[in-house]
Amino acid sequence: MENKKTVVIGVCGGIAAYKACEVVSRLKKMNIEVHVIMTKSACEFVTPMTFQTLSQNFVVSDMFEEPKTWDVEHISLAKKADTFLIVPATANVIGKIASGIADDMLTTTVMATKADVIIAPAMNTGMYENPIVQDNIEKLKKYGYSFVEPASGRLACGDTGKGKLADVDDIVHAVYASLYGSDDLKGMKITVTAGPTVEDIDPVRYITNRSSGKMGYSIAKRAVMRGADVTLISGPTSIEVPRGIKKLVKTMSAESLFEAVNENFEECDALIQSAAVADYKPKNYSKKKVKKKDGDLSIELARTKDVAKEMGKIKSDKVLVGFAAETNDLLENAQRKIESKNLDFIVANDLTKKGAGFNTDTNIVKIIDAEGNMEDYPLMSKEDVADIILDKVKELLEKQNR
The missing domain is CATH 3.40.50.10300 (CoaB-like)
Incomplete structure (x- = not known):
């Protein structure tokens, strides 16, 4: 790649948060700089230390914790991002962004960024199909936010339906397409x-x-x-x-x-x-196994x-x-x-x-x-x-x- 790209990943509180670890790992292997922001509830599912180790950067979760640098952190991360990925995205965070609410580090940084924002939802089927959630998703799409559609299958709660986090390959593909463009070899x-x-x-x-x-x-x-x-x-x-x-x-x-x-x-x-x-x-x-004999074998x-x-x-x-x-x-x-x-x-x-x-x-x-x-x-x-x-x-x- 000509220039090293930067992806800021927002991790929300859901059981699929562990899959965000694989996303971070895959992007790092692609020589992409990764910074992670976690909501407080996300920290209940995966520790910040896990993402810090995988990304090799400090993880931010609290707006009011002592800053690691003298930058205004949410503005600094917003400017660094070439692409902003939210994975998994909960109905709560999708709703807050759609309503212009910025009350934590993740939503504040999303509001400040000019980078492409990709959202990978993961939630119960009933929540995903709720008309309020669907309206919020459509609203964000009109504003230019991209979505990696969730998959259908057995969910962590035991239900079966749409709402399972999309395959990691599909999420990484979407990020790659945002960073570098995915169609330069189209037709070849x-x-x-x-x-x-x-x-x-x-x-x-x-x-x-x-x-x-x-x-x-x-x-x-x-x-x-x-x-x-x-x-x-x-x-x-x-x-x-x-x-x-x-x-x-x-x-x-x-x-x-x-x-x-x-x-x-x-x-x-x-x-x-x-x-x-x-x-x-x-x-x-030889159609039959060549048997061992005394001395050497020549083939x-x-x-x-x-x-x-x-x-x-x-x-x-x-x-x-x-x-x-x-x-x-x-x-x-x-x-x-x-x-x-x-x-x-x-x-x-x-x-x-x-x-x-x-x-x-x-x-x-x-x-x-x-x-x-x-x-x-x-x-x-x-x-x-x-x-x-x-x-x-x-x-x-x-x-x-x-």
Whole structure:
């Protein structure tokens, strides 16, 4: 992201307050500055210390407590906010804001802010459907306040109906859209490959690699959040599939990955190939478990199909992005891959560097294009790396359409 954004989160008193912890955590992982204001009743459900630890900022709950800085606190927070989120929002707080009442730190700060305000209600179905509450919601919508609609389901009180706090993914998505705009990739069809491949030796054993799929899933998630139609082709991972994915194709071997990519290639505008594809597979598969014997065991390996190279042969006007995870000769290997696989650019990372590579939430990358231009990026979250990759894909696609 070009500039670090700030979100002020108001937490109201309701059982769903614990889910606000996950919202704070997710936003922090997206490199967003978070400040939390709690109502007094919210402190009965979750301690301020919890939010203070997650946000790494002081939590404000009492208008009259000794200030942590010499700023007028509610004005200072109102000015800091790029987006203001209230989660969970109770009928009480929604009603106070709609009526212009500012009698605590949360409502006072909301009144003072010029930032976009997003409200995520959570309450009993009867309360939510009460015409007074609905009138207050409609009134606030007319004033430009945004709402993340509550879900239907079993509520904490035991009732079933609408009023359950929206999914955390939907809330985070709404905040992201407010901060950065969610439609800059709208209309673009992007296919992302992710995770490892698995090559069977026998019914028990197989050859694979250390890829967790985190980089590919981050790219898919960010692309969805920015409005793209995303097809995710994934090897076996333990990662939750991002909400909003248009199509998910699960694969195992390099051959099945190739078939899936080939099948979906025609309809995509860009193919981002972050999957770690095995270069070799056992030449002969044993239908029975290979039994242990005295001495060593040799397994003859055969080359797998080079998926990126095959797609490069039929590239046409599509944007192709490759990855190079190396332990040595990073630049030489990456540049060779660009040429041999007909890539527009490649994302290269040195697996020997701390914080880069497999099974981490961060990465350190170099991006090299087909003309040999290279940009170095420091340690950052994989989601930030994903945005950089998507920015470059967008730029290339827009150039083609001029």
